[in-house]
Amino acid sequence: MPQQNNGLLRAFWAVTLLALAAAVAVLIAYTPxxxxxxxxxxxFYLHLPLAINTFLACLLVFVASIGYLWQRSVWWDDLAVAGAKVAVLLCSGVLITGMIWGKSAWGLWWTWSPRLTFSLMLWLLYVVYLTVRASVESGQRRAVVGAVYGITAFLDVPLVWLSARLMPDIHPSSITLSGEMKLTLALWFLPVTLMTFGLIIARFRLNRIIRDTTDETQRGFEPVNLHVSEGIA
Amino acid sequence: MIRAAKQSLLIAAKDLRIESRSRQTISLVVVLGILIVTVLGLGLGGQRPDGPAATAVLWVAYLFSGVLCFEKTMAVERQDGALAGLLLAPLDRGVIYLGKLLSNVVLMFAVAGVITPVGILFFGFDLSKAPLGFLAIMGMSMLGFAAVGTLFAAMVSSSRLQGGLLAMVVFPITLPLVIASTQLTSRLYQGDETWNGSAFAVLVAFDAIFLVVSWLAFEWVIEP
Amino acid sequence: MSTLATQPGTASTAPQTPAALQTISLQKRIDDRPILRDINLTVAPGQYVALLGANGAGKSTLLKILATLIPPSDGRLMLFGETVGWDGWAARRRIGLIGHQSMLYRDLSALENLIFFGKLYGIASSAARAVTLLKAVDLFDRADDPVKSLSRGMMQRVAIARALVHDPELLLADEPFDGLDAPSCRALEKLLAQLQQAGKTVVLANHDIDQSLRLSQRTVVLRKGRVVIDQPSQELTPPAILKEMERA
Amino acid sequence: MTGTQYAMAAYIAGLGLMLLYGLTLWVESRAVAHRRRKDQSEK
Known part of the structure; x- marks a missing residue:
């Protein structure tokens, strides 16, 4: 089974990188x-897809957390942690691209504008998710705490968005996009979304394999503590 | 329904009696609150901070002392396994949550009642212009903060962890509360009469959502 | 010492009383690792059952499930003929639990603890009930001292009083003799025996095999989450149980 | 720094982050696979 699976994965990543190359080419040559x-x-064409995919990853953590509390199967827990790690990664991307854009547009690396504040708070929410999980020892306890936090954090997102908009806003809101720009944006959504779900699936499969090997080793041999490697990465 | 209310009052009364018996948390938390107000006040250069800075100083003191209260009221249950005794009683676990929430809110108010005058004394925050407004905003914010704090205190403490974790868990989630309440209070004291409707909406929405969600989630989380 | 149970001989009244407790293919998994595998246990009212097993055999997990503190992963638990529902708090009115922890609030006095739990259970005159219980366990003279000032043996007796405040028909004891000195052990043994004569069902999870065989009518031995022995106590000997417990 | 250089920096940073994480996952999966093969051969 794994052989056929690897072929599928390799094809998936080939398509993703192809789409990425196409998007880059269009960005350089075609977009005005x-x-x-x-x-x-x-x-913008990277910043927005990253932000939307961060939200999708957070939604996945929310669904997986509810799944865990409902069925109490470890499968859901592994999915939730995979989603959270990719959410934090993407949110870091959103923050970095936003700050670079801010530096070029207003000369400041950081301003408390609504969009940047929202990304920072979202980033904090899900980094704390990973830190809390990493510091709870017993597996079941960690999964329950993670699940309830996953749900609470996601329900908090709209409030975080609303409260971020309360902050004084110094730069103009969204700009109008011409036809070509909209096409580029659509083109960029494809690779970023594919990469997001590719990374989530990869992290998830790895969690499953690590969990199987830990179970095997703990059954017979001296338990090899592979979970230390899981940590934050 | 009335029975459930009576039972949660009973649990809250028990918590407060234990607290009045040992007075160990209250003194610890009040001293910490005063310490925070002093450190932040001096950090701001000691001169009279304006509206937002004043509320920020008070807010940080309330949050940290609040987190300590949540930990203590949960530690009391963990000490000799008394929580198992509570879970054995024929009552819905949401009642236990409401009881603990009530005692946490009362403790937080008691602590705030001591810290706020200290803040006024040291830094001359003039709350006189709209004390009731300040009280209402702080009250609602603390309710939302305690709603989330009580839920996570039940989880985090049950894995016998160091103190810092509960604060780290609760603070990011309650950021909207902090922003909304500081916006409201600074508007209150900046004198411009425009009432910030959306900030108030965030406050009310936060309290509503997290009181219900925490009350429901408590059931899944509490284990002896 | 007056008997602890208020109504004498509850067991004999109902004609065909349903089993005090019954588990139907009960299972418990923690982190997807099986702790209890397919437990089918039936205990008639008024029986004194000892639960033995090495550490990690699932003894206290089983007891926590019987006490409705934690839900089983699969299978069903029936108490007094009714299936325990998802939150199961109706059945809790008829269960009492004592453990190696006192389950009391150490800053409150023995009396305050009993009154609190009495009110929680909705006992009408919880103050009077608390006083009678404290007298029954010979601790009335220390009623107003905070629990933390009591010795381990006394604390255990207050814990028993707390477990009996609502006069449960089923008493679960999770290694209650841990850390008790000889006189307190004997006092606790007498109390449990007395409860059983008063018609209560007692399930005692214990380490000490000889003590369990001496006290109980029937012994259930667990190994790796499965029931390996379930026989009347007088048919069993400590070496036989030990051999069964240690088998790989 | 001109606008285009900032844009290039942002793209390198954003995409680099994701591809780097993909790489760490790939390396980690090979390490785990290697350890599993070693355990299997020892059994």
């Missing part, structure tokens, strides 16, 4: 610079 902000606005 935005009138007011100039070429730096092109960061």
């Amino acid at each position: 610079d935005e009138a007011t902000m100039g070429p730096v606005q092109k960061i």
Whole structure:
């Protein structure tokens, strides 16, 4: 079974990288610079897909957390932690691209604008998810705490978005996109989303394999504590 | 329904009696609150901070002392396995949550009742302009904070962990509360009369959502 | 010492009383690792059952499930003929539990603890009930001292009083003799025997094999989450049980 | 730094992060697979 699976995976990643290459090519050759902000606005085509996929990953953690509390099967827990790790990774991407864009547009690495504040708070929410999980020893306890936190954090997201908008806002809201720009945006959604779910599935499969090997080793041999490697990475 | 209310009052009364008996948490938490207000006040250069800075100082003191209260009221249950005795009683576990929430809110108010005058004394926050407004905003914020804190205190403490974890878990989730309440209080004291409806909406929504969610989730989380 | 049970001889009244407790292919998994595998146990009212097993055999997990503190992963638990539902708090009115922890609030006095739990169970005159119980366990003179000032033996007696405040028909004891000195052990043994004569069902999880055989009518031995022995106590000898417990 | 250089930096950072994580997962999965094969051969 794994052999056939690997073939599938390799094909999946080939398609993803192909889509990525196409998107980059289009970005460089075809997409026009935005009138007011100039070429730096092109960061938008990566920034927005990253943000949307962060939200999808958080949604996955929410669903997996409910699944765990309902069925109490470890399968859901492994999925939740895989989703959370990728959510934090993507959110870091959103923050970095946002800050670079801010530095170019306003000369400051950081301002408490609603969008940046929201990304930071979201990032904090899910980094704390990983830290809390890493510091609870017993597996079942960790899964329950993780599940309830996963649900609470996701329900908090709309409130975080609303409260971020309360912050004083200094830069103009969204800019109008021309036809070509919309096409580029659509083109960029494909590779970013594929990579997101590819990474989640990869992390999830790895969690499953690690869990099987730990079970095997703990049954017969001296328990090899593989979970130390899981930690935050 | 009335029985459930009576039972949660009973649990809260028991917590407060234990607290009044040992007074160990209250003194510890009040001293910590005063310490935080002093450190932050001096950090701000000791001169009279304006509205938002004042509320920020008070907020940090309330949050940290609040987290300590949540830990203590849960530790009391864990000490000799008394929680198993509670879970054995023929009552719905949501009642236990409401009882603990009530005692946590009362403790937080008691602590805030001591810290706020200290803040006023040291830094001359003039709450006189709208004390009731301040009280209402802080009250609602503390309720939302205690709702989340009580839920996570039940989980985190049951894995016998160090103190810092509960604060780390509760703070990011309650960030919207902090932003909304500081916006409201600073608007209250900046004098511009425009009432910030959306900030108030965030406060009310937070309390509503997290009181219900925590009350439901408590059932899944509490184990002897 | 007046008997602890208020109504004498509850067992004999109902004609065909349903089993005090029955588990139907009960299973418990923690982190997907099986702790209890397919437990089918039936205990008639008024029986004194000892539960033995090495550490990790699933003894206290089984007891926690019987006490409805934690839900089983699979299978069903029936108490007094009724299946225990998902939250099962109706059946709890008829269960009492004592463990190696006192399950009391150490800052409150013995009397306050009993009154609190009495009110929680909705006992009408919880104060009077608390006093009678404290007298029954010979601790009335220490009623107002905080529990933390009591010795381990006394604390265990207050714990028994707390477990009996709502006069349960089923008493579960999870290694209650741990850390008790000889006189307290004997006092606790007498108390449990007395309860059983008063018609209560007692399930005692214990380490000490000789003590369990001496006290109980029937012995159930667990190994790796399965029942390996379930026989009347007088038919069993400590070496036989030990051999069964240690088998790989 | 011109606008285009900032944009390039952002893309390198954003995409680099994801591809780097993919790489660490790949390395970790090979290490685990290797350890499993070693356990199997020892049994």
